Amino acid sequence: MAVHRRLQLTEVGDVTVVRFVDRKILDEANIQELGQELFQLVEEENRKSLLLNFLSVEFLSSAALGKLITLDKKVKAHGGKLKLSNIRPEIYEVFAITKLNKLFDIKDDEADALASF
């Protein structure tokens, strides 16, 4: 079983719910590590249904957005589904400004997101 330093994982049925350890996702080294751990879920652990719960995340930079976009590509390439939930308004605005709210399937909360898989 892979060790995850930047992520906390729980299984709800077939869905892997991912929460973030860091409240602020901005440090370059942490973002690189975060990206590797997320990609590992898809490429090595072969998880098909991922829900990223942003409840604990207060801040993220465009570098973190880049990792999410790459993750989305990898999930789609593996025939999986990726959903996001519990994004606070300031961070949702970042997704809206960059129009990534159209790329990602974003739900209000975890229950909504789980029901939509």
Place this chain on the structure above:
Amino acid sequence: MMRRTPWPAFERSPFGARILETNCGKAEPKTGKLAVATFSSPLEPQAFHVRHDKWCEMANEPTTWTFERTISSDLASGHQVLEDLLGRLQAEDWDSRQMFGIRLALEEAVVNAIKHGNCLDYNKQVHVICHSTPEKIWIKISDQGKGFNPEHVPDCTDSDHIDCPSGRGIMLMRNFMNRVEYNQKGNVVELEKRRGQDTPCCNGCD
């Protein structure tokens, strides 16, 4: 021995002197603090030609405080300077959304300067200066890189580029600040946030 790229402006005088060299004549600061604040640039004077009007405008405003640092091109130093500057701003009356936007814009600008401007070259430096006035904060971030043309950055909201993993930093800066301008060379960015005049929630989004 580590050899750094020299900055003539700093070698001459770290404070004050070059304010006299601007095109708008000798500025008369309204407060004593501004006299200490530097408007000199670590970059060549011609790089600032297009923005001298703004420099002069700022020179005639009372400054509450000035923050200035020069750092090496490593991201840890960049984040430390951001935390120090944001600590100053948190003591003021910015609301949480404004603070979020300022933090995000500064993060993007400083990381751009270190990573894309100076290419993480430890021999190059990044200069950060922030003036706080009763009306606004004004920040200038300068690197020693080749510069770039911000107009050539692809629009990542375009459907052809929506899945491009980079290129959103400038867009976020422009949405969360009231003014974002680059010099001609593209290695200096000025950011301005006016108090009590927030940017609209998500400019141009639907």
